[in-house]
Amino acid sequence: MxxxxxxxxxxxxxxxxxxxxxxxxxxxxxxxxxxxxxxxxxxxxxxxxxxxxxxxxxxxxxxxxxxxxxxxxxxxxxxxxxxxxxxxxxxxxxxxxxxxxxxxxxxxxxxxxxxxAKPLRSAERIVIVGDSIAYGRCDPRGGWAAHLAATHIARNEAAHRVFNLAIPGSTLTGVSEQTPALLAARLPDTLLVAAGINDSALPLATSQAPRDGLAHLADNLGSLAATALSHNARLVVAGPAWLDEARTGDYGGLRFTRARALDLRESIQAWCAENYVDFLDMWEPLRDSAELFVDGLHPTAEGHQALYRHLEALSR
Structure with missing residues (x-):
């Protein structure tokens, strides 16, 4: 709901x-x-x-x-x-x-x-949900989420926990449907949603029905907000990162564009402001840094490090 x-x-x-x-x-x-x-x-x-x-x-x-x-x-x-x-x-x-x-x-x-006002500074038990970038794809060290986990747990080994439940390919619809069953056992106080770039994807084939992930954005974020609140957890939404459109190519018949990613970013930011939910803007760290991408969409290990440093500065 x-x-x-x-x-x-x-x-x-x-x-x-x-x-x-x-x-x-x-x-x-x-x-x-x-x-x-x-x-x-x-x-x-x-x-x-x-x-x-x-x-x-x-x-x-x-x-x-x-x-x-x-x-x-x-x-x-x-x-x-x-x-x-x-x-x-x-x-x-x-x-x-x-x-x-x-x-x-x-x-x-x-x-x-x-x-x-800095949402992760006061957190103890953080659950991360999202897509392949939150999962850490293309970084053998586990991506920005693994860096966050290492730093957060080191601050208090006895009490601090980070659970990365991100799944490659996830959309916000999938995340909003799957998350309620995942939280109770982990006792989260913070739900960090890495807003899926997959929601902005468009089909390459003109015969395919257009994806409407952006159209359902408010419903999916509202559902995640209700889920977080039911556990007395604070919802924090990390927006999409910049992408190198010249190299995104064909991902299983899908095309990722900067314009759609920007639409996603702006829509999430507006929803968060309207609903008093924390928004962490992840766009700038990789802007115009094509060398920090493996394929235009997934950051390299160095790209993930840049995302982590930015996230840490925003939330600490």
């Missing part, structure tokens, strides 16, 4: 810090807001220094709290019931280190919460 982004009023916002203070509420919203006790499992808190003077003035504190993942932990807080205007004021109050995302509370209610 696709995630429904139409929201009831008032909005539900899980707060674990200064927004629970009635003095801060009065300063931001002009009044105290209705609230009730709530908790969020799978998270803990860590201190975050604040440099924005207006936020310090409103809260009276120069250190706030931010959430990070910890399996088995619980953060106690409250659900605030906010109007559209209140939610906009809360967004303006939170500094750029935070991003408003959906979470699943211990009660089973979904709510907004302000999470670390």
């Amino acid at each position: 696709a995630l429904t982004v139409t929201e009831s009023r008032p909005h539900s916002l899980f707060s674990f810090g200064t927004l629970m203070d009635e003095r801060v509420q009065t300063a931001l919203f002009g009044h105290a807001v209705p609230s009730s006790a709530a908790s969020l499992t799978g998270y803990t808190t860590r201190p975050l220094p604040i440099t924005d003077q207006s936020v310090i003035d409103a809260s009276g504190l120069d250190v706030h709290l931010t959430l990070e993942r910890e399996y088995g932990a619980v953060v106690e807080g409250a659900v605030l019931r906010l109007s559209d205007e209140d939610l906009a004021a809360a967004d303006a109050y939170e500094v750029d280190d935070y991003a408003r995302r959906r979470v699943l509370l211990s009660s089973g209610e979904t709510a907004w919460a302000y999470l670390d």
Whole structure:
């Protein structure tokens, strides 16, 4: 079932810090807001220094709290019931280190919460789904996903895990259908979807029915968002990489073009912005670097290294 982004009023916002203070509420919203006790499992808190003077003035504190993942932990807080205007004021109050995302509370209610703006920095258990590029094809070292796994696990050998479940040839339709059965055993807190370049492919034969992967993009991403939320995992979508169209050739009767890949990139980015989902733009690292491709579509080992370095900078 696709995630429904139409929201009831008032909005539900899980707060674990200064927004629970009635003095801060009065300063931001002009009044105290209705609230009730709530908790969020799978998270803990860590201190975050604040440099924005207006936020310090409103809260009276120069250190706030931010959430990070910890399996088995619980953060106690409250659900605030906010109007559209209140939610906009809360967004303006939170500094750029935070991003408003959906979470699943211990009660089973979904709510907004302000999470670390860099989505992999606070992650513990990451599941990767996607296609042959996420799988690491053409790189004997396992591609950008293997580099990510090595770095992530090295930061905390006891708690950090990365599960690469990418399958060559996958489309977002296939990924959205297969992923729900894969998550429970892996206890993910982050679902990293490497948005499939296969969704942009066109048939070479004019007699073939045209592929419409882009037409179903919103439904497939919505389904993945709902799947992630049902596990209280954060959805992160990595967009397509640049490709060398002059060398993409014929892949089993399919043709990959830069124009369609750009359409895919822009459509995913727009959907993520509209639905408050993290988008990691992977286009630039390989732009105009044909030497970093084996066949125009699949990066070399050095190309995967460039993708990893870019991903690490975006998400840490």
